Amino acid sequence: MASRDRRKKKLLSYLGRFLPIILTLIFGAVYAVIRQPGGWKAAGGNETALPRGSGMLTVDFIDIGQGDAALIEAPDGQFMIIDAGPPEVSDDLIEWLNARGVEKIRYAVFTHPHADHIGGADEVLLNFGVETVIMPETEFDIPSYYRLGRAISLTGCETVFPRSGDSFELGGASFRILAPNSASSENLNDMSVVLRLEYKNTSLIFTGDAEEQSENEILDIYGISDLKSDVLKVGHHGSSTSSTVRFLQAVMPEYAVISCGRDNDFGHPHAVTLRKLEDIGAAVLRTDMLGTITFVSDGDRIYYIANETGSR
Ligand SMILES: [Zn+2]
Numbered sequence: 001m002a003s004r005d006r007r008k009k010k011l012l013s014y015l016g017r018f019l020p021i022i023l024t025l026i027f028g029a030v031y032a033v034i035r036q037p038g039g040w041k042a043a044g045g046n047e048t049a050l051p052r053g054s055g056m057l058t059v060d061f062i063d064i065g066q067g068d069a070a071l072i073e074a075p076d077g078q079f080m081i082i083d084a085g086p087p088e089v090s091d092d093l094i095e096w097l098n099a100r101g102v103e104k105i106r107y108a109v110f111t112h113p114h115a116d117h118i119g120g121a122d123e124v125l126l127n128f129g130v131e132t133v134i135m136p137e138t139e140f141d142i143p144s145y146y147r148l149g150r151a152i153s154l155t156g157c158e159t160v161f162p163r164s165g166d167s168f169e170l171g172g173a174s175f176r177i178l179a180p181n182s183a184s185s186e187n188l189n190d191m192s193v194v195l196r197l198e199y200k201n202t203s204l205i206f207t208g209d210a211e212e213q214s215e216n217e218i219l220d221i222y223g224i225s226d227l228k229s230d231v232l233k234v235g236h237h238g239s240s241t242s243s244t245v246r247f248l249q250a251v252m253p254e255y256a257v258i259s260c261g262r263d264n265d266f267g268h269p270h271a272v273t274l275r276k277l278e279d280i281g282a283a284v285l286r287t288d289m290l291g292t293i294t295f296v297s298d299g300d301r302i303y304y305i306a307n308e309t310g311s312r
Pocket of ligand 1: 236
């Protein structure tokens with residue numbers, strides 16, 4: 001009896017000593033989930049903010065102003081980036097990726113060589129260990145494109161010009177290339193790499209700046225089961241030159257993400273696109289209004305977390 005009491009006392013004294021540490025760890029973990037870089041909070045009808053990391057697919061549409069940049073964290077923790085924003089915010093992008101804990105990047109997809117998509121591409125390559133660059137086989141006479149070429153040769157990373165239908169594994173998730181389907185186009189936007197990212201029963205389509213021609217080519221080849229997705233990164237920042245009704249009806253996204261800058265010179269997103277998205281019942285999420293928008297998928301359900309204001 002006496003020894004049991006002693007053990008009980010010992011246990012209590014251990015608990016007394018370690019309880020503050022345990023509580024600190026628990027509160028720290030909860031705080032880390034809620035307080036991501038940029039001051040996240042749950043928004044838009046999410047029941048809960050899910051933690052990133054093991055077993056979850058996470059996609060951040062990063063608040064980079066007028067342009068595109070998305071970070072994907074695979075269920076096993078590998079990273080992939082799709083586009084790298086305009087050149088003038090490349091320092092901020094690198095800082096954001098560092099704060100987000102990115103060290104190595106398995107795939108860097110540069111959808112097409114316009115400056116608002118590859119502006120920070122060279123810095124991404126030079127700052128993080130990028131294994132493979134995926135980009136269309138085309139070129140464009142701008143400084144960002146030459147800086148990207150230089151960074152590819154400096155770092156010696158693999159470069160893949162993907163073909164429509166190609167599939168890639170990414171740490172428990174996978175993605176399939178849907179475009180480009182033409183060998184060349186007068187319109188560089190229609191050379192955009194379009195891909196569908198899949199994790200179990202959830203999927204997201206990334207369109208770069210693909211316009212009507214590319215959307216029609218995708219529809220000629222792929223059926224509804226290849227295209228239907230939970231999330232659509234709306235083509236070309238919500239421009240009226242993309243998002244044909246037929247394409248939207250094939251994808252039928254629950255969420256439509258528009259990556260664009262506040263008061264941008266192009267009037268993106270165009271009213272006609274917003275109307276079409278409303279017609280198909282998609283919830284429109286805009287980086288200019290919400291800042292960085294994060295989706296988390298457990299393979300069955302997909303949630304989003306966002307700021308309430310865009311910063312650019
Ligand atoms: Zn663009």
